[in-house]
Amino acid sequence: MKASSYSISTLKETPADAEVISHQLLIRGGLIRKLASGIYNWLPMGLRVLHKVEGIIRHEMDAAGALEVMMPVVQPAELWVESGRWKEYDDGLLLKFVDRHKRDFCMGPTHEEVITDLARNELKSHKQLPINFYQIQTKFRDETRPRFGLLRAREFLMKDAYSFHMNVESLEQTYQLMHQTYCQILEKMRLDFRPVLADTGSIGGSASVEFHVLADSGEDTIAFSSASDYAANIEMAEALAPAPETDNPEALTEVATPGQKTIEAVATFLQVDAKRTVKTLIVKGSTEPLVALVLRGDHQLNAIKAMKIAALAAPLTLASPEDIQAALGCSVGSIGPVGLNIPIIADRSAAALANFTCGANKDDYHLQNVNWGRDAIATAIVDLRNVVEGDPSPDGLGQLQLKKGIEVGHIFQLGEKYSKAMNATVLDETGKAVVMNMGCYGMGVTRLVAAIIEQYHDDRGMVWPTCIAPFHVIIIPINSHKSAEVAATAESIYQAMRQLGIEVLLDDREGARPGAKFADAELIGIPHRIVVGERGLATQVVEYANRQTGATSELPVDGIAAHFKSLLDQELSND
């Protein structure tokens, strides 16, 4: 490809609405352009990258025996009504609309319903199982807050696969194969990632593992052990119960704490460690109107864990200050478990404290030397909090460390959730209809493009792994308008490389001065750069620079195309 007839549209300045580095570089490098919030155009340069990522995924999925299909973007409401998700999924994510016949449709945010419908029509016999269908296709989720460019777009490209099985053993097998395949895909992309235990969320099912690319811009926090391979999304990481404190109970005392509302303020005011205080959150209950959740002052409530407690109302809702005032007669900053006549659910760490400090259920007063049993009774003791750095790993090996991650993949064992609701059965050996077991496996293709940039960039721009780069080699002739030899040499190297099938870009743009060409090549992140100038040609050499290592050298013009051919073959086979 020649730059003069290609579309290189780089920007010198950082776009005002791009916050994270991948978003900035994607826009500046001319890979994508925003059309609307969370909706992007892909320019030629960007599409080349997207196709590379797609290609790696397709190759590995095919190798794992999955069969590629393509399902529609627009889906009829009936299927969603049938699975029960037309209402359930509707917290705004489903973009719904009506056709000319007044029938309800939605833009597909995922394809469990469609594939299950397809499977129940196409799969009739146990002999056809197991089978794994996948597609690489556009999804639309009407996110409340799209952000960070491609990291959380509303329209995005996703690889989604769905497997069907006679039994859970077969499902488990394919699930493990997909786990392994996902690791291979991410390794090929040279990503630093972790598979982590995950919550199943609105997709449902039993087991589930997320694949996270480590990056500070990640929206998830993952916890992993310093001494084992335990890793979990913080939503799921279990906080073990500490040994109960055995200090002798001291006399309960009430102290005035005028105006001190937050744990931090109270701890400072009373000169106690926040770890020796508890905070009490009042939430709505399922049977009782209000329930108290008690956590250690320095800990944070984990809403996913809390939502699994039957006594709490389904979407976890904090009680309003007015409700609290009416029921307890004090304001939010002064609540404590002592003398509270509503159910009290204590976190394991809070329950282990002795002689702790808490609100007195009376404005501007707190209690000190509170002890469980003597002063307050917990209705239940459960794991309610987020783990923190240094907590013991749930498997008993080592301590937990926390890092930020970008979720690029998620695999689930769905079991019979959809197949049962939609009656997807096949006949077994005895001719009896049995409900199929299902697995589903998602991977964010466009999100991966951004995640790769998050890990591979420097202050000059993107630094693509060779297998992802839009071009493998860029040739920059210097002053080709003045030197016929420079122009001719660049052209002949370019032609020779094309002959060998090398993905090469010749920057023959007239009017662009050398500095601008260098800057563009670095911004776009092409791994290998060759500079053809009069200087080198005097001794029949060109200059070479490696974008990834920064190494530079001189290479003889003679045989240079063949040199790069073998270099790239080697590099790509390693990838």
Next chain:
RNA sequence: CGGGAUGUGGCUCAGCCUGGUAGAGCACUGCCUUCGGGAGGCAGGGGUCGAAGGUUCAAAUCCUUCCAUCCCGACCA
């Protein structure tokens, strides 16, 4: 959906407070010079100042409403 901020040529922004002929840099077109790290000069094209109302002799500027975009909190590939 709650809280905050911002909307001025394709991009980055000034002008607004204190109303009075729409600006700069980048990008774009033409010419000239320049040409090994984002060149310079001259000449040009391009904006109903997010939209609609209102106040005023006069609104980018003041007021109201709406819309869009971004950021912070509950969800997901």
